[in-house]
Amino acid sequence: MRDVIVVGAGPSGSYMGYDLSKRGLDTLILEEHREVGKPVECTGLVSERVMKYVHTKAGVNRVNGARIIFPNGESTHIRKSEKTIVMDRDRFDKDVAGMAIDAGSDFSIDSKVIGVRESRECVEVRYRKSGNLVEERARVVVGADGVNSRVRRDIYGNRPRRIVSAYQVDAAYELPDQDSVEVYLGSGTSGGFFGWATPAGDTTKIGTGSLYPTAKKFFDNLNARFGKDKVLGINGGAIPISYLRRTYSDRSILVGDAAGIVKPLSGGGIYTGIVSSECGAGVIADAIEHDRVGMRKLSAYQRLWKKKLGLELWFDGLVQKLFSSLSDNTFDRLYSIISTPEITSVINRVGDIDYPSRVVLSVIARNPEIVKYLLVKR
Ligand SMILES: Cc1cc2nc3c(=O)[nH]c(=O)nc-3n(C[C@H](O)[C@H](O)[C@H](O)COP(=O)(O)OP(=O)(O)OC[C@H]3O[C@@H](n4cnc5c(N)ncnc54)[C@H](O)[C@@H]3O)c2cc1C
Known part of the structure; x- marks a missing residue:
């Protein structure tokens, strides 16, 4: 039996695998896709803090400002001394996965988890590996499988209450100001969230979010500002902007998007996902070392991530609702x-x-x- 099975090789899952393996735990990471990092569903904007966790050269640009554009067309420009990094998200995910593998995690791509069941003695994980059904047992399973988490569905039976649908494209358009992200406010360009244009060298990531079923119509309005259609690729996705009431069970924890541990105001979840994994890895290692896996022991995970992020996410959630x-x-x-x-x-x-x-x-x-x-x- 494995110590831990991690479902999902996004930044949260791979960082979890890295941290657990560094602590000497027998860890298997399962990823449904045939390639880590694909498809990209992200703008890739992160703070320098993320670079302290992950050794990567995925940065493609650095910005230190934001131009906020109001519905009446007026704008205000904010400029900071610290830079925010625009990453090639595909490369970033591969770098985090590489850290997990180097630390000793077993890694299995093309492995879609289709069922998870907890019992007193273990957790059983069923997955399809290249079409073949495989069953493995572990002491603990980590749900790092994103917004539509299978682990969450099977063990917790719920989902984050507030989910933003995002529609983003890579456009063959070079923003004149490569130092600033553009942020669009108002009902023309987003549905209760915001629109953005992020400079990534000779391309721009143009996107918008909506709390209503689709973001496409808001995107069309926003995209029209950039002249004739210059879309190179579409890469939308869903962003959970409220966290679950409970993020642990007898033999599982949920991290990152699977738990809704995402910044509600910006929809950024890379930093918070990695921090949640760091909190979870320590708690799981301690539980396994003392042979005390169970709800009581794993609840320490929630206390820990809430200590680091809870007040911020709670407050930002209130502000987002008002916004x-x-x-x-x-x-x-x-x-x-x-x-x-x-x-x-x-x-x-x-x-x-x-x-x-x-x-x-x-x-x-x-x-x-x-x-x-x-x-x-x-
Ligand atoms: C358009 C858009 C723009 C964004 N921009 C930013 C940004 O600029 N900065 C930022 O910080 N965040 C951004 N985010 C949010 C960010 O992408 C997520 O918060 C982040 O990816 C969460 O990481 P994760 O590892 O928790 O989940 P994910 O990255 O979603 O990883 C989950 C992994 O689990 C795998 N998986 C799912 N189900 C299964 C299964 N059944 N079996 C096996 N594997 C499975 C998936 O294939 C995936 O690899 C953006 C999101 C969107 C949609």
Whole structure:
């Protein structure tokens, strides 16, 4: 019997495999696709923090600003001293998988998990490897299998409540300002989320998110701003922006997108997924070492990730709910409030893509009226 089976070789699953193997656990990672990193469903924007976890040369550009475009066409520019990295996500995923393999994880591609069952003694995982049915047992299973997690479906029977559908393309369009991401607000370009154009050298990732069933119509409006159609490839996906109430069971934990451990305001989940895996690996190793696998022991995982990320994700979730209900008029009014030199300099100073609550709270502290305005005038 294996110590751990990790389902899914995205960044969360591969980092989990790496960390568990480094701790000496017999770990198998199962990935349904024939190639790790494909298909790409991501913009690849991450902070420098991610580079402390993963040794990679996947960076294709670095940006240090954001141009926020309001529904009335006005824009404000935020510029930070730290750079945000635009990654080639395919290469990044392969690099994390390489770390897991180098650390000793067994790795199996073309292995789609079709059933997971917990018992008192073990967890049974059934998967199709190149079409053949295989069954393996392990002490613990980790659900790192993304937004439509099979592990979550079979053991937890639920899903994150708030899911954004995202539609993104790679376009043969070179943004004039390669140092800034463009962020589009309002009902023309997104459904309760935002639209974006991210410079990646001679191509641009243009996309949008929607809390309603489809993001395509918002994307079409956004894409029209970039002239005649220059789409090279389409790569949408779903982003869970609320986490599950419980992320552990008797013999399993859920990490990353499978658990909804994603930043609700931006939809970024690479950093939070890796942090959740780091928390989970320590707890699983401890449980197995003391031969005490069970709900009680694995609950430490949730306490740990919540200690590191819980308050941030909770607060950002509240702000996202408010944000998603704002009218175009309110966004336009917000423009006049946040584009003042005083507020822009606060945003420049404390803005952090992994911890946006800091900037939200600092802006409110400078201009408390903003809260009243947002709550009353939606
Ligand atoms: C359009 C878009 C843009 C985004 N942009 C950013 C961004 O700029 N920055 C950022 O931080 N985040 C971004 N995200 C979010 C980010 O992509 C995810 O949060 C991140 O990929 C989560 O990693 P994960 O390992 O938890 O899950 P995933 O990356 O989804 O990995 C899950 C893996 O499990 C595999 N799998 C699924 N089911 C099974 C099964 N039954 N058996 C075996 N294997 C299975 C999948 O093939 C996949 O490889 C974006 C998302 C979208 C949709």
